Amino acid sequence: MLTVTTPPDISTVGIVGGSLGGLFHAVALTELGLDVHVWERSTGRPDDRGAGIVLQPSVAWFLSEFCGVDADQVSVPVTHRQFFTRTGNVRIMPMRQQMISWGTIYKALRDTLPAERYHDGQPVTALTPTPAAATLHLGSTAHAVDLAIVADGSASLHRGLVAPESASRYAGYVAYRGVIDEADLPQELAACFRDRFSFYDGDRTQFLCYFIPGDFGTTAPGHRRMNWVWYVRADAPELEHITTDRNGIGHGLSLPPGLIAPQVRTDLLTRARSTLPQPLRELVEHTREPFLQAILDARVTRMRNDRLLLTGDAAFVVRPHTAASAEKAAADAITLFHALRQAQSADAALRAWEQLRLAEGAAIYGQGVGLGHRLGLSGMEAPVSTVGRAG
Ligand SMILES: Cc1cc2nc3c(=O)[nH]c(=O)nc-3n(C[C@H](O)[C@H](O)[C@H](O)COP(=O)(O)OP(=O)(O)OC[C@H]3O[C@@H](n4cnc5c(N)ncnc54)[C@H](O)[C@@H]3O)c2cc1C
Structure with missing residues (x-):
């Protein structure tokens, strides 16, 4: 006490x-x-x-x-970091971390x-x-x-x-984000990310992903969620374009899930296909409601x-x-x-x-x-x- x-x-x-x-x-x-x-x-x-x-x-x-909450019970452990190359090869290093969700x-x-x-x-x-x-x-x-x-x-x-x-200052890039129920991922794809914190560092871009707890904080395999973040540069007009929703309403510095304009989503998929290694590209393709946040400094x-x-x-x-x-x-x-x-x-x-x-x-x-x-x-x-x- x-x-x-x-x-x-x-x-x-x-x-x-x-x-x-x-x-x-x-x-x-x-x-x-x-x-x-x-x-x-x-x-x-x-x-x-x-x-x-x-x-x-x-x-x-x-x-x-x-x-009174034991973090081990409400987080998903990773044992390794893995770094993808553009062609899909991976370099793996041991590093234990735990992933939790904001909720x-x-x-x-x-x-x-x-x-x-x-x-x-x-x-x-x-x-x-x-x-x-x-x-x-x-x-x-x-x-x-x-x-x-x-x-x-x-x-x-x-x-x-x-x-x-x-x-606050806009840092000149955004984080596209996506969350996918583990059950909605093909098993082979989900297996690529099990126990791993995955990264891809490309040309002026970075993608990372990891599993987080699912509904009600569940950490049981098969019931978790895949969480990905993709940092992409965007100048001021581009930021305005991608944060304008499917109804033409501008959201300023972020765009919530479910509102992405069809053309912005198409452009995101096209960019994923030309930029990301295959397993990461597939994550973007499996994401129903990508959302995004501008990166700020203050x-x-x-x-x-x-x-x-x-x-x-x-x-x-x-x-x-x-x-x-x-x-x-x-x-x-x-x-x-x-x-x-x-x-x-x-x-x-x-x-x-x-x-x-x-x-x-x-x-x-x-x-x-x-x-x-x-x-x-x-x-x-x-x-x-x-x-x-x-x-
Ligand atoms: C892409 C991205 C990835 C992130 N990943 C991570 C991560 O891996 N790890 C991590 O630690 N953090 C991460 N974060 C950040 C994290 O979510 C927050 O920084 C952290 O939770 C602290 O937030 P805060 O409570 O200070 O502010 P906020 O979460 O912004 O909350 C401010 C609150 O104040 C309320 N409010 C505003 N004005 C008023 C008012 N006038 N009166 C009453 N209420 C008001 C708002 O409604 C809001 O609820 C990430 C953020 C981004 C953008």
């Missing part, structure tokens, strides 16, 4: 954004005995698109320590946080920092809290209150303004090659938990937290940009304000 002593000047916490970043903080700070509420603008259970996440140590620790982590966090502490369909329209406190505004209602945590993601509305100098030089904290993607948007975004959000929350647990004063705790998390965020950010560069994906970066306008 952890000994818990929180600084006397924090008892109420308001969290803006109820995705993984906000939930990690809500669960950890509730465990500290604080009075925590989360406000999430979207309604109902978010569509996780079945997407996969490489399980990293802080997330595994968090699930076990705070949610599995989300469910564990929601199941842990008392339901009455999560308010969905309630956007935080403004935040007002006040000395040693903050007020969250939800339309005409206002909630005063001792600490406000901004976890509103990469397009953060409130980032500027803490770090006015920072803005970094901050401050994560704290008095009693406002920036966390998760609202602070640093790191490239997915690092497989570290959920990990970073979990580590933000774990570090805050320990800082507050041991602190004599809230200010000292929050200062120490900011120092640690800024250093870590900057390091992962740099690593992600470097990986993108090494993969040849750089060269078409642009301010977010100039790309992918939603129609």
Whole structure:
């Protein structure tokens, strides 16, 4: 049992954004005995698109320590990495990792946080920092809290209150993604990927895939899902074209499953046939509803303004090659938990937290940009304000 002593000047916490970043903080700070509420603008259970996440140590620790979930039971192990060549040859090296899905982590966090502490369909329209406190505004209602945590993601509305100098940038490429039920894959094809984290590094492109849990977190072979990600360069007009859906509606920086325009899908299949080794090409062909996300960069030089904290993607948007975004959000929350647990004063705790998390965020950010560069994906970066306008 952890000994818990929180600084006397924090008892109420308001969290803006109820995705993984906000939930990690809500669960950890509730465990500290604080009075925590989360406000999430979207309604109902978010569509996780079945997407996969490489399980990293802080997330595994968090699930076990705070949610009572054994990560081994809800993740799919891989024992090796395999690297395809264009002609389909493979080079294999041992490397153990565990793959989990976004939805599995989300469910564990929601199941842990008392339901009455999560308010969905309630956007935080403004935040007002006040000395040693903050007020969250939800339309005409206002909630005063001792600490406000901004976890509103990469397009953060409130980032500027803490770090006015920072803005997101489009990294010049997108991640096409696909999720396929294992049962829908030909057995021979599925066997190519069993126990493997697979990669293909082509000319200024990268494809990767791995199995993740299926419905209800099941990890039984035959009931899992194949998750693939394909990084492809796209300049601003191309981004606008591929994120415009089958009804002519522009979605800006992403395109949800089920909406891809027929011509964009045809072009994706044509590109797969001319670019990818055969087993990977077949995965794209078997995907009913490919979707995509623009890759963004954002970094901050401050994560704290008095009693406002920036966390998760609202602070640093790191490239997915690092497989570290959920990990970073979990580590933000774990570090805050320990800082507050041991602190004599809230200010000292929050200062120490900011120092640690800024250093870590900057390091992962740099690593992600470097990986993108090494993969040849750089060269078409642009301010977010100039790309992918939603129609
Ligand atoms: C291609 C791709 C692959 C990825 N792969 C991985 C991976 O392998 N490993 C990994 O760790 N991560 C991966 N990620 C990233 C990961 O999903 C997130 O970075 C992580 O979950 C942290 O997100 P967050 O909670 O800070 O922000 P988000 O998930 O963006 O959540 C922000 C939340 O805030 C809400 N919100 C916004 N504004 C308001 C408002 N005004 N009021 C109330 N609510 C608001 C939003 O509705 C949303 O729910 C990947 C991302 C991409 C694009």
